[in-house]
Amino acid sequence: MPFVNIKTPEGALSRAQKEEIAHRTTDMLVEYFSEDARAHTMVLIEEVKDGGYARADEVFTIPDAYRAGE
Structure with a gap:
């Protein structure tokens, strides 16, 4: 079973x-594993709370301009 875990800012x-x-991720994996993989492919999109991720010493928050308008 293909499994993809994507983390993105909340x-x-x-x-x-x-x-x-x-x-699109499922379609891509089907290209590699065959159509049989479609029913067993898991794509998990995890949203990380603002300030819950960092690189080196810098804690990130998402600018308002990059927030999705639902």
Whole structure:
């Protein structure tokens, strides 16, 4: 069973964008594993709370301009 875990800042993607990512990711994996993999492919999109991720010493928050408008 192919499994993909995508982490994104909370509020950065709309529901429609998450659905598109899930569909396109599944389609890509089907190209590699065959159509039989479609029913068993799991795409998990996890939203990380603002300030809940960092690189080196810098804690990130998402600018309002990048927030999805649902």
